[in-house]
Amino acid sequence: MLALQLxxxxxxxxxxxxxxxxxxxxxxxxxxxxxETLVPVIIAMEKWGRYYNATHREEESSQA
Incomplete structure (x- = not known):
C-alpha cells in the first residue's frame, strides 16, 4: 500500500x-x-493535530 502511494x-x-x-x-x-509547496500544508496539519490531541486529552480527563 505504501509503495502504491509513493x-x-x-x-x-x-x-x-x-x-x-x-x-x-x-x-x-x-x-x-x-x-515543497506542500510544506505549509503539512505544518498546518501538524499544528492542528497537536491542538486536537491536547483538546482530546482534556475531554478524556473530564470524562474520567
Missing amino acids: KELENDGVLVKTIYPVMPPKTEYRLTSFG
Whole structure:
C-alpha cells in the first residue's frame, strides 16, 4: 500500500525516487520543488493535530 502511494506521488511530480545499486537495495525519496509547496500544508496539519490531541486529552480527563 505504501509503495502504491509513493508511486502515485512520484507520478504526480511531488516526489523523486532514487534507487541505489547496492545490496541490500537502497531507495531514497525527496520532495520536488512542486512537492515543497506542500510544506505549509503539512505544518498546518501538524499544528492542528497537536491542538486536537491536547483538546482530546482534556475531554478524556473530564470524562474520567
